[in-house]
Amino acid sequence: MKQGKYVFSTFQLAFLLKDKQLGYFLLSFHPEEKCFELFYHIQHYAGKYFFASSMKLSTNYSLEAMQEKITGVRFKSLFVKRNRKLEREHLSYFYAKYKTKSVFLQQLYQAGYAIINLPPEIGVQLPSQFLVHTPAVEWQFKLWENFLKLLETGDTFSKEHIAQYFQKYVMSIKMIFLPLNECHLLLTEYLLFLEKEGVLVEYILDRYKIKRQMMYKEKSYN
Structure with a gap:
């Protein structure tokens, strides 16, 4: 993350998924932290920078616990005020x-x-x-x-x-x-x-x- 915005490569964007609740989303794995990170409600800002919400999912979680956290997302979009x-x-x-x-x-x-x-x-x-x-x-x-x-x-x-x-x-x-x-x-x-x-x-x-x-x-x- 840089200055409150995320950086995604073209390669990463090729793996984008879409969901009614999560909008556009990506799932990334951090081996050093032993966790997945879910980036959702992805929106373009400019160039290689993006707005997004995120949550980390420990590999210690069961699949059911991960699913419960993901389905707990309340909002269907990320509000961004732009100048x-x-x-x-x-x-x-x-x-x-x-x-x-x-x-x-x-x-x-x-x-x-x-x-x-x-x-x-x-x-x-x-x-x-x-x-x-x-x-x-x-x-x-x-x-x-x-x-x-x-x-x-x-x-x-x-x-x-x-x-x-x-x-x-x-x-x-x-x-x-x-x-x-x-x-x-x-x-x-x-x-x-x-x-x-x-x-x-x-x-x-x-x-x-x-x-x-x-x-x-x-x-x-x-």
Whole structure:
């Protein structure tokens, strides 16, 4: 654990499991302590860092005792309060300092955009971001530029339609125990986020209507 957050490798993430009560979870063994550690309610923070709850299960416990402790988990999710504005500032700084030669940033500049002026709804770190390799700002920008930006207020679209674009812009992490389309949960989370921000509304199951545009902040010259 570093600064209150956990670090999981891509190899570890490949063994993720999912449960209605535990959410995404991993089981790790500590031979020096002779215990298992269960990480559950795993959520992505940024980069290789994650939020999670955890409990240690001694090898002295019987399987029944371990099961009893696990079933004693009360909450179905981990509440995390996030400062979206601060995260966005850190994101802009990170790309400006370390990613100036990246293909994404070059494409962004060539298209006339500056990362700091992108709509605030782009670059949002969501709990299931770890399901894909593609950084949030990159797939969310492409989804906006090639799909959402082209829609007018009042236009409608289906989840199936936008999912076709989403699938083109992300590279999912291969999971051993989870289905191939598990990463589509990330799109669902993003649509829910956009609904909370008043960008769109789900007016019937899996169909959405645009309520307002996601605005790029043009540079002003005084």
